[in-house]
Amino acid sequence: MAADKRTGRAMMAYADPSGAVFEHPELEMAGWDGDCWRTLEDDEIIPLPEGSDLFVLPGRRPAGYDPVAEEMVVLDDPEVFAASCFIAPAWLRTLLPAYETLQDAPALPLFAYSVLGVRDGELVTSGIRVDPDIRQDPFRFDIAAVEAGVKKRLEAEPENRLVAHLTRCALEYHCRAAQNYFLERFEAPMPAAPTCNALCVGCISLQPKGGDEWFVASHDRIRFPPTPQELADVAAGHIARVGADAVVSFGQGCEGEPLMQGDQLTEAIREIRRRTQDGVINLNSNASRPRVVEAMCKAGLQSIRVSTNSARAEVYSAYYRPKGYTFDDVRESARIVKAHGGYVMLNYFIFPGVTDDAAELDALSAWIDELPIDMLQLRNLNMDPEIYLAHVGAAAASGEPMGIRPWLAEVRRRHPRIRFGYFNPPRRLFDEAPEAIALT
Numbered sequence: 001m002a003a004d005k006r007t008g009r010a011m012m013a014y015a016d017p018s019g020a021v022f023e024h025p026e027l028e029m030a031g032w033d034g035d036c037w038r039t040l041e042d043d044e045i046i047p048l049p050e051g052s053d054l055f056v057l058p059g060r061r062p063a064g065y066d067p068v069a070e071e072m073v074v075l076d077d078p079e080v081f082a083a084s085c086f087i088a089p090a091w092l093r094t095l096l097p098a099y100e101t102l103q104d105a106p107a108l109p110l111f112a113y114s115v116l117g118v119r120d121g122e123l124v125t126s127g128i129r130v131d132p133d134i135r136q137d138p139f140r141f142d143i144a145a146v147e148a149g150v151k152k153r154l155e156a157e158p159e160n161r162l163v164a165h166l167t168r169c170a171l172e173y174h175c176r177a178a179q180n181y182f183l184e185r186f187e188a189p190m191p192a193a194p195t196c197n198a199l200c201v202g203c204i205s206l207q208p209k210g211g212d213e214w215f216v217a218s219h220d221r222i223r224f225p226p227t228p229q230e231l232a233d234v235a236a237g238h239i240a241r242v243g244a245d246a247v248v249s250f251g252q253g254c255e256g257e258p259l260m261q262g263d264q265l266t267e268a269i270r271e272i273r274r275r276t277q278d279g280v281i282n283l284n285s286n287a288s289r290p291r292v293v294e295a296m297c298k299a300g301l302q303s304i305r306v307s308t309n310s311a312r313a314e315v316y317s318a319y320y321r322p323k324g325y326t327f328d329d330v331r332e333s334a335r336i337v338k339a340h341g342g343y344v345m346l347n348y349f350i351f352p353g354v355t356d357d358a359a360e361l362d363a364l365s366a367w368i369d370e371l372p373i374d375m376l377q378l379r380n381l382n383m384d385p386e387i388y389l390a391h392v393g394a395a396a397a398s399g400e401p402m403g404i405r406p407w408l409a410e411v412r413r414r415h416p417r418i419r420f421g422y423f424n425p426p427r428r429l430f431d432e433a434p435e436a437i438a439l440t
Contacts, residue, residue: 010119012064015056015083027064029117031095034353048123051088051138059105063098089136094404112380131422136176149182187247188238196256202383232271239279245426251284262292269299287333288325303343311363349381356407
């Protein structure tokens with residue numbers, strides 16, 4: 001790809017039907033902030049993080065900025081498609097790709113789409129690294145070592161159905177959490193529930209069939225509830241192999257809602273703690289059943305990561321579509337964990353134009369002050385942007401978005417004690433002062 005060496009400008013990237021990515025010779029890179037297309041400032045542009053993936057966006061024409069005409073231009077060519085990237089773990093996207101959607105365009109698969117451009121012959125995007133933890137850097141995984149770890153664990157625990165399930169996650173779906181389990185490091189996933197009490201629009205493990213806006217789930221959901229013994233064997237074994245920094249987590253992308261198996265999880269926690277006091281027992285959850293959460297806390301649960309796309313009930317409900325619980329239940333579960341001395345995190349799904357809305361910022365700020373919340377996990381929401389906005393836009397929009405970088409800076413200004421991150425931390429980080437993250 002030939003770059004403009006005279007100016008070092010970031011140029012528009014586009015793709016052909018085969019997925020090959022090209023640099024446009026005249027149009028500059030433009031992004032979508034959830035409200036409108038715009039150009040990027042130099043300090044917003046970063047080299048594409050190692051381990052990111054590239055995507056061609058079918059049925060979508062790329063848009064870029066024409067500096068001569070001083071206007072946005074759509075590249076209207078039937079052999080040209082918009083290009084995007086799926087930014088690597090621990091990175092937060094700040095802009096969506098700018099494109100025009102054709103009438104017959106298919107729904108995009110369940111990934112988080114980021115702006116993509118070319119500068120000085122290199123691919124660039126716009127994002128911020130929000131967690132220094134290396135645990136899911138894609139280039140740090142040796143598949144041969146993962147396969148050896150799978151073989152070792154299957155030989156050691158041939159009857160444990162959960163171990164067999166995680167084998168598929170690690171080798172077929174390339175789940176980094178499952179791969180880390182077999183590599184005997186960091187955090188072990190413990191999926192536990194085949195059912196759920198929400199019908200999330202962008203659910204990655206179960207999607208109803210039919211309808212133009214529906215998606216294909218990116219993987220199969222676990223089909224059985226593991227026994228307390230199976231869960232405890234996976235958790236206690238992982239803690240023994242990793243040591244004090246181990247984290248074991250109920251609630252994964254390959255399951256429903258773990259609180260639907262509350263009795264089994266509570267018994268599993270008791271059994272884990274009978275065997276070891278090391279490590280962190282964590283729950284990734286929609287936090288829909290406060291009494292179950294309380295029972296788990298009494299058994300030894302130490303942290304919770306509450307999944308939400310919003311601090312506002314109406315925006316939350318538009319996406320999660322809860323069945324038999326309310327946003328007040330979610331907030332109550334977080335309060336209970338805090339009352340038991342636990343560590344409370346929000347698995348906060350970030351979306352330009354929604355998250356950085358002024359009303360959303362104020363609602364989030366009030367929630368942090370009220371609880372207080374210990375950590376914001378800044379996760380990119382994986383979904384076709386237009387379909388997401390069609391579901392939550394009316395509930396979410398109250399004005400022009402402030403921008404993800406200014407939003408993040410304002411959250412930090414209002415709440416200097418809160419930790420930003422991407423991963424569930426080990427126990428030693430619970431009480432440490434939060435690290436600053438660079439906004440450029």
